[in-house]
Amino acid sequence: MKFCQSCGMPLQAEDQWGTNADGSLNEEYCCYCYQKGAFTQDYTMEEMIGHCLQFLDEFNREADVPREQALAEMRQFFPALKRWQQK
Numbered sequence: 204m205k206f207c208q209s210c211g212m213p214l215q216a217e218d219q220w221g222t223n224a225d226g227s228l229n230e231e232y233c234c235y236c237y238q239k240g241a242f243t244q245d246y247t248m249e250e251m252i253g254h255c256l257q258f259l260d261e262f263n264r265e266a267d268v269p270r271e272q273a274l275a276e277m278r279q280f281f282p283a284l285k286r287w288q289q290k
Contacts, residue, residue, distance in 0.1 A: 207233035208285035209242065210255055211277070231285060248287040252277045 205214040208231045214220060221232040224240025236243055259273050281287050
């Protein structure tokens with residue numbers, strides 16, 4: 204399974220993919236994070252984690268993950284995503 208390389212969202216269908224500057228689909232980032240060849244928000248990694256935590260209730264429809272556990276897992280997972288890797 205592919206994951207957005209910015210927010211970690213599973214990318215299960217093309218309508219979830221972001222878009223490049225030329226309008227073509229970008230398979231690395233989701234449509235919420237990347238549109239028209241640019242990131243939609245100028246977040247730090249920690250700000251992105253905070254943003255994603257807002258959707259924990261939606262995620263928990265399929266799993267029951269406590270907020271503290273989700274935060275710890277995101278802090279461990281996000282540094283491996285392309286957007287947040289140290290250059």
